[in-house]
Amino acid sequence: MIEIKNLKKVWEDGTSVLEDINLTIEDGDIYALVGRSGAGKSTLLRCINGLTSYQEGSLMVDGCEIKNMKEKELREFRRHVGMIFQQFSLLERETVYQNIALPMQCWKYSKEEIDKKVKSLLELVGLTDKMNVRPRNLSGGQKQRVAVARALTMDPKILLCDEATSALDPKTTNSILDLLMEINQKIGITIVIVTHQMEVVRKACNKACILEHGKIADEGTVKEIFIRQPESLQRLLGEERLQLPQTGHNIQIAHLVNGIQDGEFFGKMSKDLHYVFPILNGQIQEYQGDKMGIFVINVDDEHLEQVEQYLDKKNMNWHELHANMAEKDEEGEE
Template identity: 40%
Template sequence: MIEFRRVSKVFRSGEKEIRALKDVNLTVEKGDIFGVIGFSGAGKSTLIRTVNLLEYPTSGEVIVEGKSLAKMSEKELRKAKKSIGMIFQHFNLLHSKSVFENVAMPLILSKGKKKEIEKRVHEVLRFVGLEDKAQNYPGQLSGGQKQRVGIARALVTNPSILLCDEATSALDPQTTRSILDLLKRVNEEYKITILIITHEMEVIKEICNRVAVMEDGRIIEKGSTFDIFAHPQTDTTRNFVRTVVQDEIPESVYPFSPSNEHPGRIFKMNFIGSSSGQPVISKTAKSYDVEINVLFGNISELQGIPIGHLIVELIGTEYEIERALRFITTQNIEVKEVLEDGSQHRVDFERLVGNALHG
C-alpha cells in the first residue's frame, strides 16, 4: 500500500545541509494502522509528508498503491492525491469558514456538484458526530471537535489512505482517547489504511498494529506493536516503552544502594500471555530452597494480551538459585539478571552451574 524505498531527504540552507531522512526502507500494508514514533528531529514529520509529496524525496522512491507519485504527471498526481487524506496537529481549519464549508472545501476545489457535496459532507459529519455543528465556526468548537472536523475533511474525498501528523498531541488525554477510538472506526468501517506519526507511545499502544521507531533520520526498529513492546531491541525504543510500561526498579527500592545489604542476586522476569496469571513465584518458593524478595512488579495489557514485569531478589545457594531459575524459564517466562551497574543479561546457566560446583 505504501512503500518507502531507500528514501532520503536533504534540506539545504546556504552551505548547510540537514539530512532529515537517511536511506529509509519501510512498508505499510493495506489495512494497517501503522505508527511511526520518534523524538523531535527524528525525521518522522518529513517522512509522512513524502507520502503525498508535501516534501519531495531527494533520493529514493515512495510507492503508493503500486505507483510512484514523483513520476506522475500533474493531472495524474491530482487524482492520486484525492486518495490520500491528511489530518494535522493544529487542525489547519479556515476560521472564516463554517464547519460545513471547511469539510466541503476539497470537493469544492475539485468542482463537485452542489447536491453531491451537501450529501457527502453531511455523511462524514454524521460519522464524526458533528452533524449538529455544521453551521458553527472553528472558534466555537473545542479542540476535540476541531480535530473531528479535520478528520471529516480528510474523509470527504473517500480516501484509501489517511495520514495523521501528530493528530492528538494538542489534545488532553480524554479527548485523545475519543479521537483514537474514532480513527479505529475509520480503519474498521471504511477499510482505510492509516499512517500515524507521534512522539507518544500511548498512542502507539492504543491504536497501532505495527510500528517503526525513528532516530536521526533512520528507522532503527520496526515490527508488530506487541513485539516492540514485549521485546524492544534498542535503548531508544526501551525508553519509549517505559513511558507506558514501567519495568525498572524504582530508585526508592533499588537493591544496590550502599545503605542496603542484599546477599542475593537480582533478576527481571517478563511474563507474556497466560504465564502472567500463573502463581510461578509461589510455586518456586515452595519447591526450591530459595528466599524470594519481590522488589517491583506490574501487569499491563496490549491488544488484549497481558504483559507482566517482575523484579525479584533470589537468596540461596548458587545450586538452588540455578534450579529455581531453570524451573521459572520452563514456564514461558523470560529471565534476565540485573547487575550492579544496572545492565541486564540473559541468565547464563553454564556460569551458574560453574559457580555452584566451585562454591
C-alpha cells in the same frame, strides 16, 4: 500497501534526516511512527504523501514510486491521501459544513454530491448538530472531528495523522482514537500516526516503528515491542532507570497476564525451583484489552541456569539487564 526500502533524506545543508529506512505498512494497518522531537517521523510522513522529496531509496504506495510521479500524477495521488494535523487547520470564517465540503468544491464536485457526502461524514464523526456552527464555537475535540471528516471527503485509501492528538486532553484524545479505530474497522482505511504519546500507540495502533536520529531503532507489532521492551522504547518512555544490584543477574521478564496473577506465577516459579528471589520492579500495562506484565528479578549465579531454563520452558520473554546499562546509554547520547 506502503513499501519503503533504503530511503534516505538529506537537507540542502547536507544534514541527514532519514537514513536507511526500511518498513512495510500493510493495507488496513494503524501504524505508528514514534520518536522524540527531531527523530524524523514527520519528515517520513511527508515523504509518504509526496510533500517532501527523498534522495535515495524507494517509497512505493500501491506499487507506484512517489519520486517518479509527475506533478499531475502527484496531485491525483494526494487526492486519495487524507491528512490531519495537531492544529486542526480549519477556516474560522466558514461553518463546519463548509470546512468539510472544501476539498470536494476544489475538485468541482456537484452540490448534490457534496451535500450527500458532507452529511454522511457529519453523522460518522458525531457532529450532525454542529453543521452550521463555526470553529470558534467548538471544543478542541470537536474541531479535530471536523478535520477528520474533511480528510475523508475524497474517500482516501490512506489517512496520515501528524501529532493529531498532541493538543488534546486525555479524555478527548481517547474519543478521537476511538473514532479513528471505528473508521479503520468500517472502511478498512490504512492509518499512519506520527506521535510521541505512548498511550496513543498502545490504544490504537497494531504496528509501530521507533525512530532515533533518523534511523529505525526498532519495529514490529505494538504488542511485540512492549513485551520485548527494547532499549529504544525505554529511552522514549523516559522512565527512571532502576538502581540495579551490582551482584547477581538482573532478569527482565515481559509477558501477557490476561487472567493470570503475576504473584501466582512468581510464587509458583519460586516453589518449583526451591529458590526465593527478590522482585526488583513490576508494572502492568494495558494494550487494547490485553494486559502486559513487566518485571525485574535478581538471580544469583547458582540458580541462573535453572531460572533461564524455567522461563524458556514457560515461553516467557526475558533478557538480562546490566547494572551499568544506564551509564552506557547516557554516554552514548552525549
